[in-house]
Amino acid sequence: MFKIKNTTFVYLSALMLVLFYNITFFEQVAKVYPLKGMNILYVFSIGLVLYALIVFLLNLVNTKYTIKPVLIIVFLISSAVAYTMDTFHVVINDIMIQNVMETDIGEASDLLTLKVVIYFLVLGVLPSILVILAKVEYGSFKKELISRIKVFVLSLLVIFLTILAFSKFYTSFFREHKPLRYYTNPTYYIYSIGKYIHRKYILKPIPFKHLGLDVKIQSTTKKPKLVIMVVGEAARAADFELNGYKRDTNPNLIKLKDLINFGNVYSCGTETAVSVPCMFSRLSRSDYKDAKAKAMDTVIDILDHAKVNLLWKDNNSDSKGVATRIKNYIDVKNLKDPKYCENGECYDMILLKGVQEFVDSHKGDIFIVLHQKGSHGPAYYKRVPKSFYKFKPVCKSNQLEKCTKKEIKNAYDNTILYTDYFLSQVINFLKKNSKTHATAMLYMADHGESLGENGIYLHSMPYFIAPDYQKHIGAMMWLSNDFKKYRNELKKRKDEEFSQDNLFDSILGIMDVKTKVYDKKLDIFHNEGK
Numbered sequence: 001m002f003k004i005k006n007t008t009f010v011y012l013s014a015l016m017l018v019l020f021y022n023i024t025f026f027e028q029v030a031k032v033y034p035l036k037g038m039n040i041l042y043v044f045s046i047g048l049v050l051y052a053l054i055v056f057l058l059n060l061v062n063t064k065y066t067i068k069p070v071l072i073i074v075f076l077i078s079s080a081v082a083y084t085m086d087t088f089h090v091v092i093n094d095i096m097i098q099n100v101m102e103t104d105i106g107e108a109s110d111l112l113t114l115k116v117v118i119y120f121l122v123l124g125v126l127p128s129i130l131v132i133l134a135k136v137e138y139g140s141f142k143k144e145l146i147s148r149i150k151v152f153v154l155s156l157l158v159i160f161l162t163i164l165a166f167s168k169f170y171t172s173f174f175r176e177h178k179p180l181r182y183y184t185n186p187t188y189y190i191y192s193i194g195k196y197i198h199r200k201y202i203l204k205p206i207p208f209k210h211l212g213l214d215v216k217i218q219s220t221t222k223k224p225k226l227v228i229m230v231v232g233e234a235a236r237a238a239d240f241e242l243n244g245y246k247r248d249t250n251p252n253l254i255k256l257k258d259l260i261n262f263g264n265v266y267s268c269g270t271e272t273a274v275s276v277p278c279m280f281s282r283l284s285r286s287d288y289k290d291a292k293a294k295a296m297d298t299v300i301d302i303l304d305h306a307k308v309n310l311l312w313k314d315n316n317s318d319s320k321g322v323a324t325r326i327k328n329y330i331d332v333k334n335l336k337d338p339k340y341c342e343n344g345e346c347y348d349m350i351l352l353k354g355v356q357e358f359v360d361s362h363k364g365d366i367f368i369v370l371h372q373k374g375s376h377g378p379a380y381y382k383r384v385p386k387s388f389y390k391f392k393p394v395c396k397s398n399q400l401e402k403c404t405k406k407e408i409k410n411a412y413d414n415t416i417l418y419t420d421y422f423l424s425q426v427i428n429f430l431k432k433n434s435k436t437h438a439t440a441m442l443y444m445a446d447h448g449e450s451l452g453e454n455g456i457y458l459h460s461m462p463y464f465i466a467p468d469y470q471k472h473i474g475a476m477m478w479l480s481n482d483f484k485k486y487r488n489e490l491k492k493r494k495d496e497e498f499s500q501d502n503l504f505d506s507i508l509g510i511m512d513v514k515t516k517v518y519d520k521k522l523d524i525f526h527n528e529g530k
Helices: 006-020 023-032 038-060 067-088 094-102 105-109 114-133 141-165 167-176 178-183 187-202 272-279 299-305 348-352 355-360 405-432 481-492 500-510
Strands: 002-005 134-137 225-232 259-261 309-314 329-331 366-371 438-445 475-479
Touching: 002 006, 006 038, 006 067, 006 114, 006 134, 006 141, 023 038, 023 067, 023 178, 038 067, 038 141, 038 167, 038 187, 067 114, 067 134, 067 187, 094 187, 094 272, 114 134, 141 167, 167 178, 178 187, 225 405, 225 500, 259 481, 272 500, 299 309, 299 366, 299 500, 309 355, 348 366, 348 405, 355 366, 405 438, 405 475, 438 481, 438 500, 475 481
Parallel strands: 002 134, 225 366, 225 438, 309 329, 309 366
Antiparallel strands: 259 475, 438 475
């Protein structure tokens, strides 16, 4: 053990956090303020302000009973945050905290690498051991009270005087470059955890609101409907051959004359935890709130009110609350089917297994949701069978920093190729059932993906600063001859801008469900557009 004064303990801990856990933050700052001339002084002042802020925060818990446990927790969490930001350049906001809380073990295991273990040991465990070994010295109550006040005053003075000394710079910094603060570690993730806890556990529950209890079906088809909605995962529009991508990632779909590809569709969020509940919600992206959305019926619930036969099959983490109130929900991701599953997870083709039996055993209209594993990263290579390794060489690691951009791109494009195959098989399935049903397929990805552009990987960036790759998504539909009245009009409108806001009413529209909550203006089937 070694002796150390408690204030020195705080100062050194704060210094360590600034120097070793904020590499990405300073990299982002340096992109905006290249390290030359006065910018060197400006960047140093930013580090000084961050240091004083962390000292202030740690001083709040600087007692003999709290400082050690708090620092151990901070170092351990901050090591994981540092790894995530340094590797993928993502932001740890309250939505990312929600993603972490709602993810499953399979998805989390994709992020377990040697590098994260090294980060955890060097920046998490080692500092924690030093904290445990330190014999922190405290004086009398009076001396400690005066000492705390001095630290508070000193840290606030440093912040105030630094900002005052470079007032013109900070006026621009806070106004024009607000997103930079999202990269500070540990201050921003602490704020985000607090925001998540407040939203999830402290805000008063919103009374549940049922929608569409007045539903009626006024069918426009002679046969009962069979509509399959495929929810894609992390499928960005830029890598679909159908959208002009130079690679043949859609060799099956591009041959289909009746396929309508929508090349200008945008997501509600940049992560599954937001986009999936939002796309099935009455709420639009501009007024979407997680608590509000989960306190009202989704379009799936409204179909249930209308007595439509429903099935949700999931090869992703879960439905994010969308399918919790329906009877037929099937999780397939942990099945042990040797034909479709290997290495602890299943390929998306397993989603079609047993669907024919469901169709055969139900009379009337049927609506089925197939939630893909799709292009979920960073282990893109796991999403497809080896027979779909068309684009080579492939990144065969969940440590993207170990792969070249070409290898990452190849691995990702193979997942789009497999989605192309999967969707073509869904369409073949629907064609086989077209004698007895009016069939259609709707496909929409939940969000997009970054593949290293500007050093950013994966997704989940705050929407207003997220690159287009994370918001511009793959979307298309296939309609049988029973819906041919829609085809010609929709082909004319395929290049118009749509969003996930259109999905709720479009599902009601194609299913001929009438209710007061239906908005024709958002239904692409019944709104003739511009």
